[in-house]
Amino acid sequence: MDFLNALIAFLNFVFVPGLAYGAQLALGALGITLIYGILRFSNFAHGDTMAFGTMVTIYTTWGLQAAGITLGVLPTALLGLPVGIAATAFLTLATDRIIYKFYRKNKALPTVLVMVSMGVMFVLNGIVRLFIGVEEQNFADGERFLISTGDFKAMTGLAEGLAIKSTQAITVIVAVLVVTWLFWFLQKTRTGKSMRAFSDNEELALLSSINPDRVVQMTWIIAAALATIAGVLYGLDKSFKPFTYFQLLLPIFAAAIVGGLGNPLGAIAGGFIIAFSEVTVTYAWTKVLTYVLPESMAPKNLIQLISTDYKLAVSFVILILVLLFMPTGLFKGKSV
Amino acid sequence: MSRSAVLFSALTLLYISTGIIFSWNLALSILIMGLLSSIMALGVNIQLGYAGLFNTGIMGFTALGGLAVVLVSAQPVVAGWNAGGPGILAGLLLGAATLALTIFIWNRMATGRVRILITIIILIIGFILFRTVIDPAIIAVETNDPASYGNLGGLGLPSLLAWPVGGLLAAVAAWAIGKTALGLRSDYLAIATLGIAEIIVAVMRNEDWLARGVKNIDELPRPWPVPYEVVLQKDPSFIDWALRWGFDTVTSSTIIVKLCYVVMFSLVLLPLIWLSERALHSPWGRMMRAIRDNEVAASAMGKNVTKRHLQIFILGSSIVGIAGAMMTSMEGQLIPGAYNPLRFTFLIWVMAIVGGSGNNWGSVLGGLLISWLWLIVESLGPGLMIILTNGIPDGWLKTHLVESAPHMRLLTLGVILLVVLRFSPRGLIPEK
Numbered sequence: 001m002d003f004l005n006a007l008i009a010f011l012n013f014v015f016v017p018g019l020a021y022g023a024q025l026a027l028g029a030l031g032i033t034l035i036y037g038i039l040r041f042s043n044f045a046h047g048d049t050m051a052f053g054t055m056v057t058i059y060t061t062w063g064l065q066a067a068g069i070t071l072g073v074l075p076t077a078l079l080g081l082p083v084g085i086a087a088t089a090f091l092t093l094a095t096d097r098i099i100y101k102f103y104r105k106n107k108a109l110p111t112v113l114v115m116v117s118m119g120v121m122f123v124l125n126g127i128v129r130l131f132i133g134v135e136e137q138n139f140a141d142g143e144r145f146l147i148s149t150g151d152f153k154a155m156t157g158l159a160e161g162l163a164i165k166s167t168q169a170i171t172v173i174v175a176v177l178v179v180t181w182l183f184w185f186l187q188k189t190r191t192g193k194s195m196r197a198f199s200d201n202e203e204l205a206l207l208s209s210i211n212p213d214r215v216v217q218m219t220w221i222i223a224a225a226l227a228t229i230a231g232v233l234y235g236l237d238k239s240f241k242p243f244t245y246f247q248l249l250l251p252i253f254a255a256a257i258v259g260g261l262g263n264p265l266g267a268i269a270g271g272f273i274i275a276f277s278e279v280t281v282t283y284a285w286t287k288v289l290t291y292v293l294p295e296s297m298a299p300k301n302l303i304q305l306i307s308t309d310y311k312l313a314v315s316f317v318i319l320i321l322v323l324l325f326m327p328t329g330l331f332k333g334k335s336v
Numbered sequence: 337m338s339r340s341a342v343l344f345s346a347l348t349l350l351y352i353s354t355g356i357i358f359s360w361n362l363a364l365s366i367l368i369m370g371l372l373s374s375i376m377a378l379g380v381n382i383q384l385g386y387a388g389l390f391n392t393g394i395m396g397f398t399a400l401g402g403l404a405v406v407l408v409s410a411q412p413v414v415a416g417w418n419a420g421g422p423g424i425l426a427g428l429l430l431g432a433a434t435l436a437l438t439i440f441i442w443n444r445m446a447t448g449r450v451r452i453l454i455t456i457i458i459l460i461i462g463f464i465l466f467r468t469v470i471d472p473a474i475i476a477v478e479t480n481d482p483a484s485y486g487n488l489g490g491l492g493l494p495s496l497l498a499w500p501v502g503g504l505l506a507a508v509a510a511w512a513i514g515k516t517a518l519g520l521r522s523d524y525l526a527i528a529t530l531g532i533a534e535i536i537v538a539v540m541r542n543e544d545w546l547a548r549g550v551k552n553i554d555e556l557p558r559p560w561p562v563p564y565e566v567v568l569q570k571d572p573s574f575i576d577w578a579l580r581w582g583f584d585t586v587t588s589s590t591i592i593v594k595l596c597y598v599v600m601f602s603l604v605l606l607p608l609i610w611l612s613e614r615a616l617h618s619p620w621g622r623m624m625r626a627i628r629d630n631e632v633a634a635s636a637m638g639k640n641v642t643k644r645h646l647q648i649f650i651l652g653s654s655i656v657g658i659a660g661a662m663m664t665s666m667e668g669q670l671i672p673g674a675y676n677p678l679r680f681t682f683l684i685w686v687m688a689i690v691g692g693s694g695n696n697w698g699s700v701l702g703g704l705l706i707s708w709l710w711l712i713v714e715s716l717g718p719g720l721m722i723i724l725t726n727g728i729p730d731g732w733l734k735t736h737l738v739e740s741a742p743h744m745r746l747l748t749l750g751v752i753l754l755v756v757l758r759f760s761p762r763g764l765i766p767e768k
Contacts, residue, residue: 042523099754111390111522115689116757118682122750125678129743246677250534253527309542316531323520323528 006291008160012149013287018272018279020168020237023175026271027230028248029255030182030264031223037199037262038219039100041113046227046252048124051245052091053228054235055132057084058139065141073143075167075236084232088224095120096220104216121246128242137240140167160291167236178229179268182222186264191218199262247312251278254315258322260329269330274315282308340697340765347704354712361587364594366711367704371601372663374703376680377687378608378696379655384685385694385767386616387648388628390526393513395680396533397653399540400509401502401660402670406547408498409557409665410490416480416545421488423473424545427466434462477545487548495559495665499604499658506657507650509536514649518642533677540672547670554669559662562596565589597666604662605700608655612696624648625694656684678746683710686753692763701764706749713745 028050035043043049060080070076099120103113145151146169149161186192191214197205198215206212231245238244255274259266284304293299306313322329355363376394383389438458445451478486517528540547547553558564568574568589578585615621627634627641635641664670683706691702721741728734756763 042527044526099758102758111388112757112761114390114523114526115685116754118685119750119753119757122678122682122686122746122753124750126743126745126747126750129746130740133740134743243676247534250527250531254531257524257527307542309538310535312531312538313535316528316535319531320516320528323524324516 002159002291005158005160006288008152008158008162009287009291012160012162014276014279014283016162016164016168018276020165020171020233021279022272022275023171024230024234024237024271025248025251025255025275026268027175027178027226027233028252029259029267029271030179031226031230032252032256033259033262033264033267034219034226035223036256037264038195038215039104039113041110041117042253042261043223044114044117044249045121045124046223047246047249048121048128048242049088049092049224049227050231050234050248051128051240051242052124053084053088053224054231054240054245055084055128056087057081057228057232058132058137058235058240060084061139071142073166075140075142075170077139077141077232077236078170081229081232084228085225088228089221091124092220092224093217096216125242125246132240132242134242137235139240140236142166160287165237167233171233171237174229174233178226182226182264185222191215195219250312251275251315254319257319258329260331263329263331266329266331273330274318277318278311278314281305281314282311340701343701343764344697347701347708350708351704354708358715361590361594362715364591364598366708368594368597368601368666369711370704370707371598371605372659372666373684373687373707374700375601375605375608375659375662376656376684377691377699377703378605378612379652379659380684380688381652381691381693381696381699382612382655383648383652384688385699386621386624386628387645388522389518389645389649389652390522391529391649391652392526392677392681392685393529393531393533393536394656394684395675395677396529396536397506397509397656398660398663398680399533399537399672399675400505401657401662402664402675403540403547404502404505404657404661405495405498405556405664406553406670407490408493408501409495410553411492413480413485413487413489416477416485416488419480420473420476420545424470424477424488427470427473430462430469431466434458434466437462474543474545482544485548486544486551487553488545495557498665499559499661502661503654503658506660507654509657510650510653511646514646518645518649530677530681533681537672537675540670540675547672550673552669552671552673556665556668556670558668559600559665562593562600565593568592601662604658609696609700616696683749686749690752690756690763692765692767694767695763695765698763698765698767705764706752709748709752710745713748714742718742 028046031049032043032046035041035046057077057080060083061075061077064070064076064079069079071079099116100113103116108116143166146164146166147162149163152161152163153159184192186196194205194210195215195218197208198210198212202212205215231240234245234248251274252271255270256267257270258273259268259270282304286299286303289299289303351363351367354366376398379397380391380394383391438455441458442451442455445454477488480486513529513532517525517532520528541550543549544551565586569585574589575585578588616624623634623639624644626637627639627644631641684703687702687706688699689702690706691700692698718738718741721738721744725734725737728737
């Protein structure tokens with residue numbers, strides 16, 4: 001029985017990766033939820049918007065690296081991030097002007113908008129593959145670990161090591177900063193308030209002389225920024241591959257729906273719920289259990305509930321359960 | 337001439353000119369894929385066009401159809417069966433029984449904490465039993481000569497039988513999915529079905545005992561009566577016939593095989609269209625459209641909306657399953673890694689929407705047209721890109737552009753979908 005080592009193994013393999021992944025999902029889900037709340041449709045192109053922003057950031061990073069500019073211990077991608085955000089914001093504003101605006105003016109059904117967003121998804125997917133290909137890209141540089149397993153063992157003298165990758169630390173810090181800013185923006189600024197008013201009651205907001213075009217543009221800019229940040233953080237932490245970003249659509253939507261579509265706080269909670277369930281269910285618990293259980297009961301094979309290949313099934317099951325039993329999500333969301 | 341007659345003649349011209357300009361082999365391969373895609377688009381049209389159901393899990397049903405081909409027509413692996421076949425079957429039955437018991441208890445008991453607690457306990461016990469029974473059996477099967485088998489194999493029956501079985505398998509899956517997810521709002525249903533399709537393909541990719549996973553299964557028998565090219569080329573009467581007409585034996589044998597598939601797939605497609613048309617214009621079809629256009633009014637008129645939705649979900653999905661089985665039996669191999677949602681879900685959607693959702697002939701037109709575009713760009717894209725980039729000096733940019741030409745397909749199709757939705761939202765042949 002060795003609870004301290006069990007705790008460290010748990011932190012190392014479940015908590016820290018889950019926290020970073022949850023932060024990435026939460027940022028993605030925030031974008032989905034904002035678009036749903038204000039533009040009132042499920043944006044299927046969000047995963048590919050993330051991929052687009054990440055792609056621009058990767059190219060900027062490579063350019064910076066070629067010019068000899070790095071951030072030292074931090075990944076250079078953080079310098080490229082503003083460029084990625086700007087390009088993605090330009091892209092979302094352009095798609096809104098060229099494509100979505102028409103349907104908004106005609107008061108099209110949400111289902112039509114979903115189909116339109118599938119078209120946008122196709123286009124973005126094609127653009128990303130055209131420019132960067134389908135292969136996996138690694139663009140993380142700088143210091144790899146904040147604490148490495150070896151350092152931790154030397155420091156504490158424990159048998160188990162705790163590794164914190166610098167990308168995981170950066171993910172959490174950036175996510176906290178972004179979310180804090182977003183909530184400050186939505187609660188305190190005039191534009192943020194008008195966005196919330198528009199989300200709550202469109203007609204009333206229009207009567208109160210809120211400029212709908214401005215609200216919509218602001219939403220797209222924020223959604224683009226959130227998508228790019230989420231995409232770059234995910235890519236730094238794992239790696240960038242266009243198809244993976246398309247597949248992220250499911251956990252991100254699950255996070256947004258579990259939290260309650262249209263509710264930003266819910267999106268964050270949903271992101272962590274999905275991430276932790278995924279990591280917990282797919283982690284092989286043998287190591288932790290060996291420390292906690294008496295020797296006679298120690299497990300001999302992998303105690304893994306389901307294989308990592310089925311991690312998508314986890315978000316799916318949670319999604320279905322929430323939709324069946326709490327259709328508006330854990331935090332009251334919209335149900336149009 | 338009516339609009340659809342003009343469009344279909346133009347389409348025929350398109351295929352014929354492909355044959356004349358490039359090769360008849362290419363034109364026929366595209367036609368075969370076009371017929372298959374038309375059947376799938378018909379399935380999508382039944383769900384989306386008749387009832388307004390957002391099923392983005394088409395890929396999953398196609399894959400299930402492919403799995404049916406392996407289960408029906410592959411040769412059984414006797415050693416594998418003896419090693420763990422009964423164990424796996426028992427495990428699967430246990431899993432199904434657990435789920436059935438859970439649902440039964442959930443429906444019978446009064447709401448409250450006790451019900452939740454009991455359901456969870458049943459699920460946990462069932463899961464542990466399931467894993468203890470099935471895990472050793474799976475290991476036993478998968479360790480049986482993993483380089484060439486490691487699976488249970490199929491029943492060794494004729495490949496043609498796999499087509500209806502594929503439809504049946506897809507129908508059973510659709511029933512289970514429909515029971516849980518059909519109550520959901522349209523965009524939630526889209527997300528849920530997208531997830532289910534990914535899970536189905538993940539199962540096929542990872543469960544080696546089922547169909548060898550990513551190690552793929554090949555040499556599946558061809559459906560009767562399609563001959564093999566090599567056999568034809570050695571057949572003296574065929575060589576004699578080819579010589580008499582002055583054909584090259586190799587080319588003519590491939591063309592004959594492809595013509596066989598064209599006839600067989602048309603023999604499936606045409607009755608399906610006929611049935612769909614009859615259904616659409618029957619009282620049942622009118623009821624479906626009434627439900628699609630106004631669910632509340634339809635249910636106020638005493639129509640059971642949920643039940644009708646389930647019915648149509650099963651029907652559409654099983655048609656997709658049949659097409660999936662036809663495709664795998666034609667290709668003679670099952671490659672789970674090749675199932676990609678962009679190709680097998682969203683592309684089919686584009687076909688149904690471009691053709692005209694709600695119109696069966698529209699789906700066929702969309703299927704044949706979009707398949708032609710998709711495959712012609714695949715075979716001509718690189719060459720076209722070389723011509724387009726002629727002015728650019730050789731180097732990194734040029735190689736990159738030429739290599740990425742296949743990705744132009746996604747871009748083009750996205751633009752086509754957006755243009756159709758914007759300027760002709762009812763498609764090329766609109767619903768009457």
